[in-house]
Amino acid sequence: MRSSKVNERRKRVLTAIGNMRHQLGLVLGAARNARQDAETTLERLRLEQRIARVGIARADHDESLAAAMHHPLMAGLRDQFKATQAAFHAEAATVPARLRELIAQAAPGPASRPPTDWLGRIGTGALTVPPLWRIGSSTMDETGPFPVSVPLLDESHLAITSAPKTRATVDALVEGILLRVLSSMEPGAVRIHLWDIGQLTAVLPNLYPLSRTSAITVYDPTRLEDLFDDLAGHIRRIHTQTMQAGHTSLRSMRESLGQRTEPWRIAVLFGNGENWAPETLRELRRIAGGAVAAGISLIAVDLPTVLGGGVENIRLLDEKHAMTSMTGPDLVVSLDPPIPATEVSGAAARLAEALIERQGGPRTFNDLLPTEFGQESSAAELRAPVGFFEGDPVEVVIGDATPHVLIGGPSGSGKTNFLYALIGSLAARYPPDELALYLLDFKEGVSFAGLAPGRRDKSWLPQARLIGVNVNTDREFGLALLKFLADELRRRSAAAKEHEVTDLAGLRRQDPGGHWPRIVAVIDEFQYLFAGRDTVTGAATALLEDIARRGRAQGIHLILASQDIAGIDAFWGKPAVFEQCTLRIAMPKARRVLAETNNAAIAAPKWHAVVNHDSGVAHGNQLAHIPDASNREIFSTLQRKLWDLYAEEHQRPRLFDGAVSPLLDHVAAYATLSPGGRARALLGQAIDVDDKACAVELASAPGRNVAVLGTAIAEALSIMDASARSLARQYHPDEVEFVVCCLVDRCAPAVDQLVEVLKAEGHWVVRMTEDDIAERMTKIAGEAVGHTRILLLYGVDAALPALEAKLPGEIKSGLDHFRTVLKLGPSRGVHTIGWWRGTARLKDTLGFAGTDDIGAWAALDVQGSELTGFAAGQVVHWSPRPGRALFFDRSTHMTPEVMIPFDRPEF
Structure with a gap:
């Protein structure tokens, strides 16, 4: 009995061992098969790499590769490569055509067309610019060349690296790009800045006919800081404007407003491969980093640094060929042939004439006026053009950011004419319920007398509440005006507190039934207020400082005009008023109106003014031609129209004439x-x-x-x-x-x-x-x-x-x-x-x-x-x-x- 049990146990053990051996055999067999498959796959991949390196066509003529492809284990590999090759060629055949179609869409007109189609023609206004600009062509296969274009305006900078003996090619390349840009845009829409470390004047000389206009500015090779100052100042000014308007770039603001507010700028810098000081390179990189958002593109030739921001690189191989980061290292770009120098000069001359014609066209006082009078609201600010630069209006903005205005200019410089242009432009846009003018002229004259009713002309300027003339000996009248403004400031502050608001715009929203126009007090030759060391000077100084500090929030603005700012002793050591006058207007030859280092007014031509919304700092300069506005017949035409519109609803202004004793x-x-x-x-x-x-x-x-x-x-x-x-x-x-x-x-x-x-x-x-x-x-x-x-x-x-x-x-x-x-x-x-x-x-x-x-x-x-x-x-x-x-x-x-x-x- 015991023996039979032992035999049965032994039998089960042997059966289990047999089953285990069978399973191990299966596993080992599968492993051998998997290894063989892996080795076969590896060999196939290695063979694919060898074939890919030499190409399927050459592989057919390589004995070792041909034998390997015919091995049974590599069956179908040759057919797979042939099919892939056929698909690639079929796809590649469509690339040039698609590239040509893409370039035609992204670079329309002069941006991509041959020069014969556009050279010397005048561009038209455009809100957007082409993102790509043609420089040459390249070839992929027998299907033919396709155009090669690079990004520039609103997109990126260009960095060009030359090869030996290719300076003429670089000049032709840059000239071609600039002419394409200038011919695509309306005259004055693009400004070009040229600087060459090695040349004093002959920088792209074929474009010099444009140098008699503002389209091109050439900088001294020893004064790179002048170019940097101009660019950096422009970037700061544009960024301030765009941020205040709620935008991140000039392009964004332009598209939002539906109009161009600033010209595009292209700065071309020829570095010639020379070494620069580290601080100069850091300044260049800082400028490049913020330039594109401000509408500035740099074309840097042989500069020893990498620019900040988006950059497209062009590296010349010889006088006719180049490589670009747009096409990659495997394609060589054949550069477009240079445009003949005489044709470049002729095109530049025609563009210059078009710009001069646009600048010099008839610009009169009527051009400052809107088509419909009294359509603007002053709740947020006052905005009005006062002149023109290159055909475009130049505006002044009086509001929270620029609450008060300082105007300076010697006798005969056009200060009174500017005041009339400003007053007329504002009055045409803002009705009397939106704008209240208090006009005071201290010098011996009747600058503002015509704005009040007279014996020959019974009309008056409806926005005017007070007109004071010939008050050079009646400083008390200026003090009375300041007291009135201070009282009005307290009244408005109390109303704002009652309605729990902090500014005029909020007060007008919360109290729509109240009468809260913006008040503008114009005091010509205001320094007479401080002519003596007496109680009038002390009281006037204190009041003026208070109004200057607090008036902006309540819509009370000062326009202070003077022939000689240097004569105002009362303000030395008390800069509060001047600091609040962030809008500065400098007439030709004016001194000490702009910042100490800003000498733009010294070189300003007659009938012009430098308009600066940035406390006189140079980057805020805007030159404006001021049309004739002070001629009695010119201004009275506007005055009578406004009088016809508003006189029945508004009282005549109070006229104070210091030269006349009242009856x-x-x-x-x-x-x-x-x-x-x-x-x-x-x-x-x-x-x-x-x-x-x-x-x-x-x-x-x-x-x-x-x-x-x-x-x-x-x-x-x-x-x-x-x-x-x-x-x-x-x-x-x-x-x-x-x-x-x-x-x-x-x-x-x-x-x-x-x-x-x-x-x-x-x-x-x-x-x-x-x-x-x-x-x-x-x-x-x-x-x-x-x-x-x-x-x-x-x-x-x-x-x-x-x-x-x-x-x-x-x-x-x-x-x-x-x-x-x-x-x-x-x-x-x-x-x-x-x-x-x-x-x-x-x-x-x-x-x-x-x-x-x-x-x-x-x-x-x-x-x-x-x-x-x-x-x-x-x-x-x-x-x-x-x-x-x-x-x-x-x-x-x-x-x-x-x-x-x-x-x-x-x-």
Whole structure:
């Protein structure tokens, strides 16, 4: 039993071992077969590599390769290669045709066509440029040559490496590319910069007919930094513009706007293989890295560096052949034959003539104007062309980025003409609800007077709110304008805070019903504001700095113009205003308007201006030809059109002419006077933005008397006359009594005329003489009447001897009674308006009682130092000026103000 079990176990073990041996045999057999297959595959691949190296055609004639291909294990390999060869040739046969089709699409017209089709023809405007430009051709097989083109504008740079004795070929290659570009674009759309380290002038000489235009600029070989400065400045300016507009490149902004805003630029640099300083190479690479986005392409010939950004390489093999990175190392490019030099020069001359014709075509003031007036919104900024460069308009932009403008130019340089071009261009685009102009001219002249209604032309510029002319001696008027702007700035800031916004655009969105136009204040010869070392200069400087800093956010902009910026001493050490004037306009020969190192204005031709939106830095220069805009007939045509559009809805501007004394009858304050209310004596015209009069309220309060001080007879008579006539309009005939005394014989005719006027209006007039003045003062001081009594005393100081004399038996003199009238009279309805010919004589009249009884005064030819005692003890800065008076009313004034006595006509 036990033996049978052992035998059964042994049998199972042997069976398992047999099965294992069988499986191992199968595995080993499969491994041998796999190895044989792998070895066969490897041998096949090795044979394929050998055949691929020599080609199937040569392999058929190689005995070892032919024998190997006929081995049974390599069956079908020869047929596979033949089929692949046939497919390749079939595919390759279509490549040249497809390349020709691609080039025709990517490089239309002069970009790829033979020169005979386009040489010397004038290109047309295009928003986009061809991405490829032909340089030659290459051949792949018997199907024929195909064109070879390279990228350039808006695409990449070109790096050309010459071979020995190929300079003429390089010049021809570059000339051909440049002529293709120039002939594809409209005149002025491309500018070329040439620099050759080894040549002073003969850089691509066949193109020199274009050098008399701005199409080509040749740089001194020793001044490479000039070219770098121009390119770097252009890149910074373009990048600033594009980033502010929300774009990453000039091409992107151009396509978004649908118009070309800047010309393309090509800079050709011949390095001749010479070594450069490391810093120069780093600067070149920095420029190359940002150039393409700014519309600049470099053509670098034999430069010892690798350019940054996209670069296409062309390496010459000899005078006719080259290799390019576009076609790779296996294809040789046959360069196009050079265009004959005479044909290049002739084509360049025709292109130059076309550009000159385009630049020199009729460009008038009307070309600055839009086809439809008043269609623009000023919510974001003000934008208007002021001139032309090469036929293209040159704009000024006044907004958050360039809030204020500084204009400079010597006499005769065209500064006034530029201001008219700017004002007219803005007014044509922005209606009065969008733009408010405040125009002030300090020099002796009437530059802006024509913008207000006149005797011959009743029209006015509707956008103008204020026009001030001939104010060279009235610096206070400039200060009044700055105070007005400061008040408006506070008003707008408060409104912006209320609506929780930070700028004018936001305020207009949140308050669409409000009236928030952009304000532009033009101050010509503004340096007169700071001509003296006095309170006017101090106040004007502080206000101007504040407005310059904060005005941009609230849409208040300054345009400051001057012949001589160097004469403004008040701003040295206080650069706040100039720093905020980021828009600089330099007329020919202007100095210190642009940056210190920017001398562009020195060489600017007549009737031109350098427009710079970058604080005067050289890279921001834009030269503009300014058309004739200041001619009265030219500008008045625009003014009448705008007047017809807007005059019914907008008031005429306030005209302040410092050379003209206003008539009392023409003053708004006088016209509105009528009986009733508190009477006010009008003394003269206030020097203010608003049409206001200087007035003294004759209330029943101590000190409500008026003194006129000085020996200027005409002005004194004017003030006395205006006071009486204005008061007469405010009383019915039975409500007022005028007591008149003239003690200056020269004034008697004028006083007689005034008396006749008062009587003609039905008023009660009493005359006093020197003989009875003491007696009448005694009576006036002692009696009470039921009406107002106005004492009009001319030359009071002449009556002092008569007043000082005491009558027999009297304790008090007439002067004592007069002093009582001055002290107590106002509370009883008795007011004195007197003329004293000196402050000392007024003090003698007042005695030891002080000056409180004279609550208001107007000083004429009296020095400020004499007025301290009458101005609450404060120091008075005043030097007499013809036709002006210093006015102070202690009840309303903190400091005296200058006023203009009315013109007193002969009746």
